[in-house]
Amino acid sequence: MIAEQAYLFRHALLRDAAYQLQLPADRARLHGLAAALLEDLVASRTLDASGTNLQGEIARHLRQYREISNDNSRVEAEIRHSEQAAEQAERLYDNREALQMWLGAAEIGPPVVRARALLRAVGLALTMGLAPEAWNFAKAALAAAEAGSSAELVAAAHCAWGQCAQYSGDVETAAKALQTALELVPPECGKLRAEILGELAWLHDDQGSLELARQEYEEAIKVCRSLHDPVGEGKMLCNLATLHRLASRHELAQDLYRRSLVLFRSARARKFEGVAESGLGASVAMTDGEDEAARHEERALEIFQEVGAKSHEGIALANLSVRLNRQSEMEQRLELCSRALALQLESGNRYGTAAAMRAMADTLRRLRRLDEAGALLRDALAIHQSMKDPRNEAQTHYFLAKLLSTHDRDSANRHFEAAIACAESIHDQAVLSDVYLSLGTRHLHDDQLAEARHWLELSLDRATLAGLAERQAGARANLGEVLRREGRLQESLDSIQQALSIYEKLGYENEHASCQCGLALTLLQMGRHAEAGDCWKRGIGALRQLAEESEMERHRVEMMRLCAHLGVEPLKDA
Known part of the structure; x- marks a missing residue:
């Protein structure tokens, strides 16, 4: 605002005092005047030099004018500016401002306007981790849509209700709401139909109904293509790619990610282009190694930095940190995690904040800063519980259990049990596989071989059911050690070699090196001393390069124990 059109105050308290001295009628007149002056400015530009969302300023002045004067003659203008301000805030990834503006429009708008604004508020609330508020907005949106007799908005409200239910782990309610939405959506509302199909596919993917999810994604893709909607089609392709990636069908996943990238670039949808690059990086890590994956993440x-998507930037930083696996890289990894957490806190994304806390806690664990790691995991757990997010609650219980296993087994067992309960409630095979693998490994370290085999076989079953290659390798590697100690040497050899093959394909250096050491012990027990020696040197040499001192020591202890039992010379590191 130029100087001739504004009072200039050197201190906010002085400004507020001057404002309070004005009579109510004068306050209302000043707010109306300010709104009119800003409307003149906004006709030529949306943002002033400082980056202020002028639409939001206009809406606030009009609100003050209405509330002080009880004059509703400018309500339509207030609604219009609130909606435009919300759209602008969303483009700038200012979720708090956007939510405030949508709720402002909903408060004073007629039923149809109210329903549309509340539906936008549902999406923002879920993004920000405000699950209870999202439920309330969805319920109010449905009532407003019904009052406005809008079939499209009624269907959209049922879809929003289903999203809230799925987010909170209420699978039955989610399925019912989404199916109702699909039945109610008018034929001419193709984009909404595609969105509902995408939500159903996501729900069925979470439940392990991968074929049904694939069919729904492909139907949604056809709808978007018929509507010439490249962004919608790209989003569905990206989701379908993720489905195949999590099922370890990486060649197909990468093709779909690349197809989505073409569409996003053609539509100049930069944020979604970043999302596809990130997903492609996660898949490439499984086939072409960490360096190529890091290039996609970068x-x-x-x-994300270019478009100002702070929450997505935080996710990308956390993903990049995962690419740093060597012990010597842990301080650099911690710095990336710290930046990721700061961005999530700044953006107000509670889901992202908890995810960044978990990533930082894992890094602190690797640095042996266990108390700090535990505190972060408990904070993350509290967030997931308040959000009614059983999937991530299960994962966080699991991470806490692993952290506590070395020094507080009773607490660790409670967290393992809670992780299993949460994971079973939503059929999360990945978390169940992880928990069973950890329990099996713990019994193995305690030399309780029957119990170890029981849990490891359960882990392998779950990982195989869900097509999770990394977890299959972990279960097979540990089963190989169990079988060796039981004297079932050929089975041990086969199991470890299968794990080695998976780790080599995935590019997991640490796990591959550790597996080499395990294979050496099986070969040694089989009497194949020369092969065992070569295998041992490769494994220990790789672990030394990776600075995995604790893993080296664990294998040396086991090797010395076996050599003493067999009455043979210890294997040489070099």
């Missing part, structure tokens, strides 16, 4: 990070 491109995603550049895009």
Whole structure:
């Protein structure tokens, strides 16, 4: 605002005192005047030099004018500016401002306007981790849509209700609401139909109904294509790619990610281009190694920084940190995690904040800063519980259990049990596989071989059911050690070699090196001393390069114990 059109105050308290001295009628007149002056400015530009969302300023002045004067003659203008301000805030990834503006429009708008604004508020609330508020907005949106007799908005409200239910782990309610939405959506509302199909596919994917999810994604893709909607089609392709990636069908996943990238670039949808680059990086890590994956993550990070998507930038930083696996890289990894957490806190994304806390806690665990790691995990757990998010609650219980296993087994057992209960409630095979693998490994370290085999076989079953290659390898590697100690040497050899093959394909250096050491012990027990020696040197040499001192020591202790039992010379490191 130029100087001739404003009072200039050197201190906010002086400004507020001057404002309070004005009579109510004068306050209302000043707010009306300010709104009119800003409307003149906004006709030529949306943002002033400081980056202020002028639409939001206009809406606030009009609100003050209405509340002080009880004059509703400018309500339509207030609604319009509130909606435009919310759209602008969403483009700038200012979720708090956007939510406030949508709720402002909903408060004073007629039923149809109210329903549309509340539906936008549902999405923002879920993004920010405000699950109870999202439920309330969805319920109010449905009532407003019904009052406005809008079939499209009624269907959209049922879809929003289903999203809230799925987010909170209420699978039955989610399925019912989404199916109702699909039945109610008018034929001419193709984009909404595609969105509902995408939500159903996501729900069925979470439940392990992968074929049904694939069919729904492909139907949604056809709808978007018929509507010439490249962004919608790209989003569905990206989701379908993620489905195949999590099922370890990486060649197909990468093709779909690349197809979505073409669409996003053609539509100049930069944020979604970054999302596709990030997903492609996660898949490439499984086939082409960490360096190539990091290149995709770096491109995603550049895009998110360019468009100002702070929450997505935080996710990209956390993903990049995961690429740093060597012990010597842990301080650098911690710095990336710290930046990721700061961005999530700044953006107000509670889901992202908890995810960043978990990533930082894992890094602190690797640095042996266990108390700090535990505190972060408990904070993350509290967030997931308040959000009614059983999937991530299960994962966080699991991480806490692993952390506590070395020094507080009773507490660890309670967290393992809670992780299993949460994971079983939503059929999360990945978390169940992880928990069973950890329990099996713990019994193995205690030399309780029958119990170890029981849990490891359960872990392998779950990982195989869900197509999770990394977890299959972990279960097979540990089963190989159990079988060796039981004297079932050929079975041990086969199991470890299968794990080695998976780790080599995935590019997991640490796990591959550890597996080499385990294979050496099986070969030694089989009497194949020369092969055992070569295998041992490769494994220990790789672990030394990776600075995995604790893992080296664990294998040396087991090797010395076996050599003493067999009456043979210890294997040489080099």
